[in-house]
Amino acid sequence: MTDVARPRRDSGEGTRRRAKRGPGRRPGPTATREEILNAARTMFAEKGYDATSLRSIARAAGVDPALVHHYFGNKEGVFTAAMRFPVDPTELLPRVMAAPKERIGETLVRTFLSVWEDETRRAPILALLRSAMTNERAAVTLREFLTTALLERASELRGTPKLRVNAAAGQMIGVMFLRFVLRIEPIASASTEELVELLAPTIQRYFDEPGGTDGGDKTAAPGENNGHR
Amino acid sequence: MTDVARPRRDSGEGTRRRAKRGPGRRPGPTATREEILNAARTMFAEKGYDATSLRSIARAAGVDPALVHHYFGNKEGVFTAAMRFPVDPTELLPRVMAAPKERIGETLVRTFLSVWEDETRRAPILALLRSAMTNERAAVTLREFLTTALLERASELRGTPKLRVNAAAGQMIGVMFLRFVLRIEPIASASTEELVELLAPTIQRYFDEPGGTDGGDKTAAPGENNGHR
DNA sequence: GTCTATATATAGATAGAC
DNA sequence: GTCTATCTATATATAGAC
Numbered sequence: 166m167t168d169v170a171r172p173r174r175d176s177g178e179g180t181r182r183r184a185k186r187g188p189g190r191r192p193g194p195t196a197t198r199e200e201i202l203n204a205a206r207t208m209f210a211e212k213g214y215d216a217t218s219l220r221s222i223a224r225a226a227g228v229d230p231a232l233v234h235h236y237f238g239n240k241e242g243v244f245t246a247a248m249r250f251p252v253d254p255t256e257l258l259p260r261v262m263a264a265p266k267e268r269i270g271e272t273l274v275r276t277f278l279s280v281w282e283d284e285t286r287r288a289p290i291l292a293l294l295r296s297a298m299t300n301e302r303a304a305v306t307l308r309e310f311l312t313t314a315l316l317e318r319a320s321e322l323r324g325t326p327k328l329r330v331n332a333a334a335g336q337m338i339g340v341m342f343l344r345f346v347l348r349i350e351p352i353a354s355a356s357t358e359e360l361v362e363l364l365a366p367t368i369q370r371y372f373d374e375p376g377g378t379d380g381g382d383k384t385a386a387p388g389e390n391n392g393h394r
Numbered sequence: 395m396t397d398v399a400r401p402r403r404d405s406g407e408g409t410r411r412r413a414k415r416g417p418g419r420r421p422g423p424t425a426t427r428e429e430i431l432n433a434a435r436t437m438f439a440e441k442g443y444d445a446t447s448l449r450s451i452a453r454a455a456g457v458d459p460a461l462v463h464h465y466f467g468n469k470e471g472v473f474t475a476a477m478r479f480p481v482d483p484t485e486l487l488p489r490v491m492a493a494p495k496e497r498i499g500e501t502l503v504r505t506f507l508s509v510w511e512d513e514t515r516r517a518p519i520l521a522l523l524r525s526a527m528t529n530e531r532a533a534v535t536l537r538e539f540l541t542t543a544l545l546e547r548a549s550e551l552r553g554t555p556k557l558r559v560n561a562a563a564g565q566m567i568g569v570m571f572l573r574f575v576l577r578i579e580p581i582a583s584a585s586t587e588e589l590v591e592l593l594a595p596t597i598q599r600y601f602d603e604p605g606g607t608d609g610g611d612k613t614a615a616p617g618e619n620n621g622h623r
Numbered sequence: 624g625t626c627t628a629t630a631t632a633t634a635g636a637t638a639g640a641c
Numbered sequence: 642g643t644c645t646a647t648c649t650a651t652a653t654a655t656a657g658a659c
Contacts, residue, residue, distance in 0.1 A: 197624090213528040215445045218652060229626055234654070295527040298575060299442040308576045316578070331572055331581035332592050336561075339568020343560055346527060347537045349545070352560035363561050367596050426642090447634060458644055463636065 198236055201226045205247040209292035214244060214300040241302065248293060248306065251286040254314040262322040269323070270369025274361050277337050281345065282357070291345065294338075325372050333371040340364065427465055430455045434476040438521035443473060443529040470531065477522060477535065480515040483543040491551040498552070499598025503590050506566050510574065511586070520574065523567075554601050562600040569593065 204226035208217045219240055223230040237243040257276065264272035280286050293310075296303030316334060320327045340360070343349045355363070433455035437446040448469055452459040466472040486505065493501035509515050522539075525532030545563060549556045569589070572578045584592070 213442070213444075215442075216528050219654090220652075230653090231627085231655090232625060235624075240653075298524040298527045299445050304576060308578055311576070312578055328580050328584060328588065328592060331578060332565075332569060332596070334578075335568035335570075335572050335581070336565045336596070337568065338571060339564035339566065340561060341564075342567060342571070343564050347533060347540065349537055349541055349560060349563075351557050352564070355557060359557065363557060367561070367565070367599070370596070370599075448636085449634075459635090460637085460645085461643060464642080469635070 197226075197228055197232065201228060201233055201236060201243070202247050205243050206288050206292060209244065209247060209296060210288040212295070213292075213298065214240075214296035214303050219243065244296070244303070245306075248289055250310060250314075251289050252280055254318070258315065258318055259322065262319060267369070269372045270365040270367070271361055273333070273368050273372075274337070274365045275357070277341075278357050278360060281341055287345065294342075294346075323372055329371045329374075333368050336364065336367055336371075426455075426457060426461070430457060430462055430465060430472070431476050434472050435517050435521060438473065438476060438525060439517040441524070442521075442527065443469075443525035443532050448472065473525075473532075474535075477518055479539060479543075480518050481509055483547070487544065487547055488551065491548060496598070498601045499594040499596070500590055502562070502597050502601075503566070503594045504586070506570075507586050507589060510570055516574065523571075523575075552601055558600045558603075562597050565593065565596055565600075 201222065205217075205222045208222050208225055211217075212221075217240075219233050220230045222243065223233045226233075233243060237246055261272050261276050262269070281290070293303060293307045297307040298304075311334070316327065316330050319325065320330045340352065344353050344355075347353075352360075430451065434446075434451045437451050437454055440446075441450075448462050449459045451472065452462045455462070462472060466475055490501050490505050491498070510519070522532060522536045526536040527533075540563070545556065545559050548554065549559045569581065573582050573584075576582075581589075
């Protein structure tokens with residue numbers, strides 16, 4: 166190697182990070198931790214787990230990479246801290262499932278959309294989705310959340326066969342994928358009302374007919390676990 | 395990981411790659427290129443674009459990393475070469491869309507499933523899906539393929555509004571995601587027949603009712619572009 | 624609590640020997 | 642056509658100064 170090995174040696178002069186500031190703790194209460202988490206949520210949402218670096222999170226948050234490490238230990242620590250799910254199913258799900266029998270489809274679609282249209286709630290969900298595609302740890306996190314917190318409880322609350330709840334979830338997730346990830350038209354630009362018109366009957370049907378089109382489904386008896394796990 | 399700096403200096407003795415062999419071209423016709431592409435398809439399917447390295451592809455294919463570069467130039471070259479889509483929509487789609495009006499749902503679900511159940515055809519699709527989540531190049535590839543090769547042509551062939559075709563695609567993609575990526579039960583273990591029973595009526599409905607539940611849809615006239623893009 | 628400096632690993636890519 | 646060796650960039654992680 167020639168002379169290009171270590172190009173910089175001075176500190177705080179040739180580097181123009183953000184505002185010039187001496188070392189040591191900043192004055193005032195520390196909101197830095199939350200800023201890092203917000204930046205991390207955005208980064209994980211955009212790039213997924215593996216492609217998001219601690220350095221890029223630090224850069225987005227305007228802090229030093231070592232500070233991120235200081236707060237959360239390592240990348241996985243940042244991830245699990247950032248991925249506290251932004252929807253509380255224990256509050257949201259019973260409210261949805263308590264809808265009148267014939268409006269369960271519309272209620273569910275509207276609730277689902279209201280969460281996804283909200284940028285601050287969509288980001289962490291997208292982060293989990295993106296990361297679950299390529300990272301086993303994220304896949305386990307998402308699978309467990311979906312299964313125990315949403316799907317199984319929805320099945321129990323309404324006595325709907327789990328397979329049909331899965332199908333309804335697939336419909337909603339698939340549409341969100343086309344709308345927000347691939348941004349395929351015209352569904353990416355459709356209004357909430359258009360989507361409700363389009364999807365509510367499908368969701369309604371999954372929750373309406375416990376036996377499917379010709380009664381061949383294996384069903385989960387309402388309020389009772391049929392031993393599927 | 396190597397224990398010290400440069401542990402090996404000789405060639406073909408201390409290294410036990412696969413079989414011992416001298417340098418230079420191997421005898422016989424060269425199937426190496428295809429082997430590399432097969433390995434690349436598997437790797438991209440498992441890890442996505444960014445997390446797949448040229449070195450890991452070479453390792454999986456049993457060749458030297460430099461050879462991968464020799465054939466395909468760079469990582470993007472390997473990707474586009476590996477991602478030649480394993481389903482030919484110009485052959486498959488008209489066959490599906492020519493089904494009897496009342497069996498379009500079942501036909502489409504069965505065809506879709508037959509592709510996804512086939513490991514060799516599922517791998518490259520999964521690769522595209524995974525990569526599209528985190529990589530813009532892959533997202534563009536997948537969006538263009540889905541839009542021009544599948545969705546718009548399906549809409550034209552049947553005169554179905556594009557928004558409804560999008561919804562049908564979302565249903566299928568979402569279910570495949572739950573089944574093959576997240577492996578959520580019970581849909582991950584459901585049989586083909588169960589899935590046809592479950593999903594065919596939904597797909598059928600999207601292709602059946604051009605006006606939606608109360609006629610509010612914007613429609614695409616058959617064989618004519620309504621100027622949505 | 625926040626920073627600089629650096630150890631260590633691995634990525635994509637190139638040059639050139641055989 | 643296939644390989645070794647190496648360059649450059651960037652990743653995660655750690656040590657310790659202030």
